[in-house]
Amino acid sequence: MKYSLQRLNTTMHQVAAMPCLQPAHWLLLLTCLLAPAGTVHAESAEAIYNRGDHANALKELKPLAEAGDSSAQYHLGLLYEFGMSVPKNPAEAAKWYRLAGRQDNPRALYHLAVLLNQNSKIAGTPGEADAAFKRSAELGEMPAQFALAELIAKGKVSGGTLAQAEHWYRKAAEQGDFKSQYQLGLMLLTGRGVPANVQEASKWLQMAANAGFAPAQFQMGVLFDKGQGVHANPQEAARWYQKAAEQGDPDAQFNLAVKYDKGHGVHHDPAQAANWLEKAASQGDVQAQLTLGLWYEKGHGVAQSPAQALRWYSQAAQKGSAEGQYTLGVLYAKGQGVKQNQAEAAKWLLKAADQGDADAQNDLGVRYFDGLGVKKNPVAGYMWLTLAAWQGNAGAKRNLEFAAGKLTDKQKAQAEKMAKGWSVKR
DSSP states (O other): OOOOSSOOSOOOOOOGGSTSOOHHHHHHHHHHHSSOSSSHHHHHHHHHHHHOOOHHHHHHHHHHHTTTHHHHHHHHHHHHHHHHHHOOHEEEEEHHHHHHTTTTHHHHHHHHHHHHHOOOOGGGSTTHHHHHHHHHHTTTOOHHHHHHHHHHHHTOTTTOOOOHHHHHHHHHTTTTTTTHHHHHHHHHHEEEEESSOOHHHHHHHHHHTTTTOOOHOOOOOOOOHTTTOOOOOOHHHHHHHHHHHTTTOHHHHHHHEEEEEEEEHOOOOOOHHHHHHHHHHHHOOEEOOOOOOHHHHHHHHSSOOOOHHHHHHHHHTTTTOOOHHHOOOOOOOOSSOOOHHHHHHHHHHHHHHHHHOOHHHHHHHHHHHSSSSOOOOHHHHHHHHHHHHHTTHHHHHHHHHHTTSSSSSHHHHHHHHHHHHOOOOO
């Protein structure tokens, strides 16, 4: 079983799944508390909204908004967007955000952009959302800067470049946004769209990690393990993995398990390693599932249990792991931890073979010659053995030599033609 201390998922690492464009509810209070002081009306609009009496706020804000007060227009938009004392009405909310946005209210522009991204039918013109994000970002609105950077980085803004994404991540990062600090750090670490700068990358990742952001804490662990931008320090690596692992980061849990298993930066403790490995495996981490299956099979860090080994291999197999599928096929073939079932064994071996696993292809080839769990088919068997042999599988090469004497030249030519036309299935 192979595992690595350097699980560096520098593309997005969990942030890809992060709902970056959802206007968080905490933002509502923050926007009110931080809204710029302006006219008496602007201050009154904030005070009215902050009372929490949204029914009366609606009555008081509307005339102010109709008179052109941008703060009242923005807060009125919030009432309609979130359905506070009025039915939710995205179109009405967008109307008031637009009016406030025309006066360069940055928060109104940000909310307008988010709203239009969620409800494209209410956009006035194509690209209105992008324009609103950009103007809000230019006016210094941190959530807009991050959201715009995310959209550009994911190729969702026409004509956007990674250099532009870096620009907006940096703007938000300089204002203390830890998600932007993290993404900026990753870009600098990998040289994605900008010249690589490991020292600067570690600086931004450290800021995000200090803010408690688990993905950044995991990356700091990797940096200390590899000595990238910082002096290599296994103890410090373990400390950061621990922080991220305690927040549920599966990559950090896996790496922390490896550290306890090897006694690298922490005391050697296979049982503690198994504990963290199980946490990662329970979250669907395939490599953790495979490793835990092996540990239960061998009794490493846990009490030996063929049934538990089968459980974890099965989960990895069901998630599409070719290694898990092959191993599960072998367990069914041997009746290890489960009732022996050659047809089930062949089913899982075929799934792994279809993904290009040479061991599975070799085993499946033999099965087609013997008719074990499958209908006997020497031509198909020869094809699978050929594919495995082409990958350098020693067992397949030996089996192929033996099998060659059992087929006619025509059958061998047919099998080789099938092998040449074969492609990996995912």
